[in-house]
Amino acid sequence: MKFLFAQIKSKPVEYAILAIILVVSLIMLFVFRFDHHSQRRIIYVTAGLYFLWSLYHHYHRGDLQIGLVIEYLLFILLALVVLAATL
Amino acid sequence: MSHFWRLLFIPHERNNHRANLLKPQFLLLFIGVYLANQLFLKALTAVKPGVLGYSSEITSQKVYDLTNNQRQSADLPILHYNSTLEASAIKKAQDMFANNYWAHNSPTGTTPWQFFKDAGYQYSVAGENLAKDFYDTDSLLQAWMNSPTHKANIVSDKYQEIGIGVVNGILNGVKTTLVVQHFATPQNINLVSNDTPVERNYLTGKSQVLADNSSTPLPAVSPLQISKIIGLVMFGIIIITLIVDSYITLRNRTHRITGSATSHLGFILIIFILLIFSQQGAIF
Secondary structure (H helix, E strand, C coil): CHHHHHHHHHCHHHHHHHHHHHHHHHHHHHHCCCCHHHHHHHHHHHHHHHHHHHHHHHHHHCCCCHHHHHHHHHHHHHHHHHHHHHC | CHHHHHHHHCCCHHHCCCCHHHCHHHHHHHHHHHHHHHHHHHHHHHHCCCCCECCCCCCHHHHHHHHHHHHHHCCCCCCEECHHHHHHHHHHHHHHHHHCCCCCCCCCCCCHHHHHHHHCCCEEEEEEEEEECCCCHHHHHHHHHHCHHHHHHHCCCCCCEEEEEEEEEEECCEEEEEEEEEEEEECCHHHCCCECCCCCEEEECCCCEEEECCCCCCCCCCHHHHHHHHHHHHHHHHHHHHHHHHHHHHHCCCCCCCCCHHHHHHHHHHHHHHHHHCCCCEEC
């Protein structure tokens, strides 16, 4: 878990924003646990915010590169593909 | 060979200090494998409709009893069972199977209220709850009670009667059980009936409907469960790899430009948790 704390310590405000996005998303997913239509919309919004956060985070770190953008997009695409089949 | 496997999970100078499984080409491979599985399941359900599906033990009597239990808990009078409403609920379920849709309004624009009228029920107020893919009646009622709009129908003091349709059939190539609740109060309140649900096992083909008293068990393997297990395995592998990769990178103080492992873990964990707790069954 050391690596998590090391990363969070380096940019506490940015990671606090990410934590808020993810925790709110988790709560909303629980609230709408029997409504798959709403759950899909929540995941789309979370994925969008996660992507925007990644752009902001790496821009501020000064290492925003196309390879990183592709990496985040592939993680999001994988999540959406799996959820499209299971929700 | 063991070196190949190690490079999948462990950052090393031979994989440019990044576990291979986290590289774009392997993420694309995960996506490709998952899509191939989906195509296979779709092809299987198209070639052999009904091979995959849900097994359900839901009956209209159980749905009726649990619905009235909920009303009694809310200090409301029980709903009387009406066979005309049951007929309209069954027709609605059969229409969804016949026209391959899952919604209150059909693709041709037929509203739920049309089924009430076609069955010959004159209502002053009416409502509809839909459910599919549930295995047992308790989870089904729980799902409806957790949804404010569905709960509003179940514990509404506006309704006096109910009819329930529980119909097995093939929807989008997958065997399933559709449950339709039709709530209403007749225009003439002196006509409130007191029927009882009659246990029937309705099976729909593509266009014809067979009423059958014999019990026809449905297969228990669902495509959703297969997709869910594959998804969980994939995300489990990615989570473990992210942790191992980040730990070794930190320990070796390797400097590299990659996405934030913390953010990836957070996002993937949300999806992982959602997959674990996602309920079988859907309501509308």
